[in-house]
Amino acid sequence: MRHRSDIQPLLEFAIEVAKQAGELLREYNRLRPRQVTSKGSAVDLVTEADLASERLILGRLRQHYPDHAVLSEEAQGELPAQGPAWVVDPLDGTVNFAHGYPVFSVTLAFFQDGAVQLGVTYDPLREELFWAQRGQGAWCNGQRLQVSATAELGRSLLGTGFQYDRATNPDNNLAEFSYFVTRTRGVRRGGSAALDLAWVASGRMDGFWEKGLNPWDTAAGQVLIEEAGGRITTYSGAAWHPRVRNLVASNGVPAFHAALVEGIRIARQGLPPLSAPYA
Ligand code: IPD
Numbered sequence: 001m002r003h004r005s006d007i008q009p010l011l012e013f014a015i016e017v018a019k020q021a022g023e024l025l026r027e028y029n030r031l032r033p034r035q036v037t038s039k040g041s042a043v044d045l046v047t048e049a050d051l052a053s054e055r056l057i058l059g060r061l062r063q064h065y066p067d068h069a070v071l072s073e074e075a076q077g078e079l080p081a082q083g084p085a086w087v088v089d090p091l092d093g094t095v096n097f098a099h100g101y102p103v104f105s106v107t108l109a110f111f112q113d114g115a116v117q118l119g120v121t122y123d124p125l126r127e128e129l130f131w132a133q134r135g136q137g138a139w140c141n142g143q144r145l146q147v148s149a150t151a152e153l154g155r156s157l158l159g160t161g162f163q164y165d166r167a168t169n170p171d172n173n174l175a176e177f178s179y180f181v182t183r184t185r186g187v188r189r190g191g192s193a194a195l196d197l198a199w200v201a202s203g204r205m206d207g208f209w210e211k212g213l214n215p216w217d218t219a220a221g222q223v224l225i226e227e228a229g230g231r232i233t234t235y236s237g238a239a240w241h242p243r244v245r246n247l248v249a250s251n252g253v254p255a256f257h258a259a260l261v262e263g264i265r266i267a268r269q270g271l272p273p274l275s276a277p278y279a
Pocket residue numbers: 073089091092093094095160161162163164190191192193194210212213217
């Protein structure tokens with residue numbers, strides 16, 4: 001356990017590093033053409049900006065916190081159950097970035113003994129800095145965040161995403177998508193799960209679901225949403241941790257969260273049941 005005063009310097013560090021990495025991403029975003037490499041399929045990409053942002057963040061972490069564990073998307077590493085650890089996505093929204101679609105972010109979170117304590121997600125194009133710390137609320141550019149109060153599916157705006165193996169895996173979110181897209185005001189596919197979660201915390205979307213996410217996509221979002229009054233569970237409505245690779249995030253209104261979980265259950269009838277780490 002760490003005291004709040006021990007966390008404050010970590011938060012200030014995370015904010016500074018996220019802004020620096022965001023500036024770097026903004027500079028790379030001006031360059032054309034982009035250097036894009038495939039990580040195994042035509043949709044799973046890495047750009048020089050992912051790698052440059054990661055070099056910057058990991059360099060700063062090594063310099064300031066050499067004894068902290070790090071799990072970062074491209075360099076990997078580990079998220080241990082004990083001790084201090086950082087989880088980093090140096091560029092969330094790589095496909096958007098590769099195409100010049102202006103929705104991407106950099107996101108990092110600090111864990112103590114396996115539990116996320118603070119999270120920072122920076123949107124360099126809108127210059128929106130989202131941060132949250134356990135017990136200190138969720139914030140964006142000095143404004144406190146609050147989830148929406150929407151209680152009905154029919155009045156809601158949702159977000160989702162589709163995992164990279166969607167062309168070959170029949171459990172590819174199309175059943176869930178068609179259930180919700182016909183019962184809500186809309187379902188957005190932003191392309192940066194970290195921003196999607198920050199936007200649920202901000203009340204811009206009422207809920208979000210996705211399968212196949214990794215801790216670096218979701219850890220900052222967990223503390224943002226929970227500190228803004230929302231809720232995250234697994235697809236079946238059980239307690240969630242960033243290691244679990246599916247999630248339902250919402251404004252926390254009990255009937256609304258239940259409607260999301262129930263919608264997923266109905267939509268998934270006929271699909272094989274999920275097992276760990278997807279359950
Ligand atoms: C991806 C984005 C996307 C989500 C994918 C993620 P990346 O992260 O968050 O919105 O649908 O599942 O992998 O690859 O751009 O860092």
